[in-house]
Amino acid sequence: MSIVFAADAAPASAPGNPWLNIGIFALFVAITMVIVFRASRNNKTASDYYAAGRSFTGGQNGAAIAGDYLSAASFLGIVGAIAITGYDGFMYSIGFLVAWLVALLLVAELLRNTGKFTMADVLSFRLKQTPVRVAAAITTLVVCFFYLLAQMAGAGGLVSLLLGIGDTLGQSLVITVVGALMILYVLIGGMKGTTWVQIIKAVLLIAGAAVMTVWVLAMHGFDFSALLEKAAVVAENPAILDPGLKYGVSDISKVDFISLGLALVLGTAALPHVLMRFYTVPTAKEARKSVVWAIWLIGIFYVFTLVLGYGAAALVGPAVIAAAPGGANSAAPLLANALGGPLLLGLISAIAFATILAVVAGLTITAAASFAHDIYASVVKKGKPAAGAEVKVARRTVVVIGVIAIIGGIGANGQNVAFLVALAFAVAASANLPTIVYSLYWKRFTTKGALWSMYGGLASAIILIAFSPVVSGSETSMLKTDAIDFAWFPLSNPGIVSIPLAFFLGWLGTVLDKGTEDPAKEAEMEVRALTGIGAEGAAQH
């Protein structure tokens, strides 16, 4: 029982040894930096920088997708959510996983066949280039920004736990360091370096979670039911095993969960940084393979989170987790501490930290590619930028986005990570998914429909979030006071309103559009999407 006592004693200050944690983390940064340097030697063209020369295999890219997707939200957020809110936390996992079927069945291969670097390539293929491209670039940047906020907020929480840095200034400093490291990775490594960091991190994360899962189960005689029983006893609440602990309290909260579920399941196939990963493989068949790999890795990982979440509830206790610095986000590190002491805590935390770093790097390169390729090269320079200028602009954009992410991250510090990511999913599903689906599957779809859907979906999602309980009206909102209350929209996730609205606007805009699009382009897109004719293959070096 000494393990439980150790956990009980730990939470008041930073558990483990801060210097050990920093040491393990520094080792990870050093190793990945070397790999990024080696991987980046062939970065010459835009295709190299954004799409890693399309040289990755399906398996490698699948691991990188899993790495991108299993962000701090999945690891820290879901384990924490299960430990504290029980079964409702697990429902995040299910939504995040089932969502991949939309990506696999509807989007991945067709997108790989028609695009080059960015989501906008596909959306503007048969519609009017400039307005559609600009709209797609804007939605890409906004989604990446929301996702970045979540990751940076996770970094702040994790650091406060690990290094015992409780004050805002110290945490802000660490967020700045994370941001600076991320800028360095992306500047040097481009997509290839970023992808290798993702692969390494995915392997470490899944292996780490597997070890902890087996450990937790072994402590309970490999009897999952016994683990659940202990979790319910320690939590002093048997309802932790049933759905509804968090979202079942009222009709509004139930609708809120349905809204969340909709955003989760439809958001994945519209996340720009996930879509961009499909371009790093040479063929559509490899894109398919990478999604299959990703689904298996992600699915198995989410089974682990179920055990880890209830393990944290049983071995650490929800009350202890909630009171710890970093709150719910600290459940996984605290569980590591309860299992293997400071060394395992240091290892798991370094992995979680690496997760944040890698995901932030992936988001940054997506946003930079979108700006440099869609806005600078295609719109400003009319598709004819000077040689090398596009990559130069992309690199500068990386620095700008890095700085914005640092500032935003300091602002979002302390917010629940899984929840912030869910907002990014809602914005992606509203602003991007209808246009992606329509332009791949609806012949008649026009530019007006695309613009109405993208801007309408984006605006409605953002406006509803701004007037939701997330931003104002309570102590736990972003404004952190109940004195200011302009939350007239009752749900915390806008998906149930903004996603159908965006689909409707796409239809309405198209029906009302007097003009028609070029039928030759439509034919070309459909043929290329399904057969892969003319798709850009691997770069030759």
Next chain:
Amino acid sequence: MGNDAPGAATTPDVDYRAVQQSDRFQQLKKRHRGFVFPVLVACLAWYFAYVLLAMFAHDFMSTPVFGHVNVAMLLGIAQIITTFAVTTWYVSFANRRLDPIAGEIRESVAAGSATTPEEVNR
């Protein structure tokens, strides 16, 4: 390649409209949509049935099945298993029923056009 022009680097010598109207292509399109649409609708229906049960059928979901493992846990695991199963099913379908036709169309286009894009044959 270097800095590329936006979006579609067109291969102008391919008559895409003729390909689009060909029987083979229509067959490919029909097979693809005939699989992905119904399967996806079924998967989403199954997912939302699960979400609605979790929110509105609390007693049913909390029924213990063995030990402390309740219906909700089993249905959650079932969601994961069906996701794996559908993934495997789609891959086998695409390998058997879609890829051969797509390859056939690519080859006939490559044979019929003046310049063969080198990516096509890989």
